[in-house]
Amino acid sequence: MIRELAYIGVASPRHEEWLTYGTEVLGCGLGPRGGDGAVRLRVDDAVHRITIRPGDRDELLYTGWAFTNEAELAAYLERLRLAGVDVTPGTVDECRDRGVAELAWVTDPWGMRHEFVSGQHRRPGTFWPGRPLSGFVADDFGLGHVVLIVPDLAEANAFYGDILGFTLSDRVDEELMKVRFYHCNGRHHSLAVAQVPGKVGFNHLMLEVNSLDDVGTGLDLAKRAGAPVLRGLGRHTNDLMTSFYMLTPSSFQIEYGFGGIVVDDLTWVASTNDRPSLWGHELTEAGRTTAPGILHDAERVTA
Ligand SMILES: [Fe+2]
Structure with missing residues (x-):
């Protein structure tokens, strides 16, 4: 079963503002910038969990949900397919971009995209908040x-x-x-x-x-x-x-x-x-x- 909310991705014309808003107000750490200029934010040792991409309008692009391991993920995706859900495998580029080992996605009845992943990349001991803060529950x-x-x-x-x-x-x-x-x-x-x-x-x-x-x-x-x-x-x-x-x-x-x-x-x-x-x-x-x-x-x- 789904284990945790792993990440979200949003498009926004004001993505650059997240460099200061995300760190100085929210207290997130900065992750590596995306190839498209995306601002990526951390709240724990996961490499990044919030991605704000450049875009013409504000839009929730995807929500990512993590599984314990690849076998749990594969069994879950099979159950979804048997239930008639259209499951699309993620590409190598998408896995690299999200910082995960495996990825597949579905949409809800109104088109909101949910990604199911395993093997989220972590760098233990490397999280540092963007402002003085006792840290996040993550x-x-x-x-x-x-x-x-x-x-x-x-x-x-x-x-x-x-x-x-x-x-x-x-x-x-x-x-x-x-x-x-x-x-x-x-x-x-x-x-x-x-x-x-x-x-x-x-x-x-x-x-x-x-x-x-x-x-x-x-x-x-x-x-x-x-x-x-x-x-x-x-x-x-x-x-x-x-x-x-x-x-x-x-x-x-x-x-x-x-x-x-x-x-x-x-x-x-x-x-x-x-x-x-x-x-x-x-x-x-x-x-x-x-x-x-x-x-x-x-x-x-x-x-
Ligand atoms: Fe709430």
């Missing part, structure tokens, strides 16, 4: 979590839950916000899907740091750097993460948080929360006037 927990926007939660669950095999953690069900959260390791969720009728897209990437002070200094630095804060400090009902949300140079958001719980499948029961936060996470003026991420009109690309 390694075996993966990069963090991604929240995708989908037009229909039931259809999304049929793909992400039933076919891809993500385990439901819980739901938020309120009038204006309907979200399903999924885990693939102890992190409460590595993936969530939020329903926006008629739309598909990428709402946010969550990065978890090792101390509340890292969140506070991140908030100070975001304001100083002019990165719009879209939701103020707050604490989520389900994963108990204390976090805030800011707009990146590339239209999606970063949730920057501390203190997420770890779930254990032996004891975990999926519940429903009628609100997303215990306190805080109030929309700012910028939050009220900014689109919720990189958004497109939804168009089904597979049956």
Whole structure:
């Protein structure tokens, strides 16, 4: 089964800004630049986990999910094929670019690309944060979590839950916000899907740091750097993460948080929360006037 969120790749006309935003605000380390000029960021000993490529418009290009080893990956891909999913093998160039040994990819019903990989390249003992920071919760927990926007939660669950095999953690069900959260390791969720009728897209990437002070200094630095804060400090009902949300140079958001719980499948029961936060996470003026991420009109690309 899927073991962790390995990486994401985004295209953006403002990719160069990630050299400073990614290091000085987020505290990521810098990885090697891509051949196309991509900025690559690290949060642990993996060679890179966030890639921002040059592009004409902001776009989530792919999300990468790692397996324990090549046999686990091959068995999983075979199950997907038997379930009727169109699985495309990755090329040698794609493996080199992503920093992995094996790669294959699929798209969800609305065309969002998911890559399944094994053998992610690591350089033990080489991670150094881009600003004073106690570090990220990553390694075996993966990069963090991604929240995708989908037009229909039931259809999304049929793909992400039933076919891809993500385990439901819980739901938020309120009038204006309907979200399903999924885990693939102890992190409460590595993936969530939020329903926006008629739309598909990428709402946010969550990065978890090792101390509340890292969140506070991140908030100070975001304001100083002019990165719009879209939701103020707050604490989520389900994963108990204390976090805030800011707009990146590339239209999606970063949730920057501390203190997420770890779930254990032996004891975990999926519940429903009628609100997303215990306190805080109030929309700012910028939050009220900014689109919720990189958004497109939804168009089904597979049956
Ligand atoms: Fe989040």
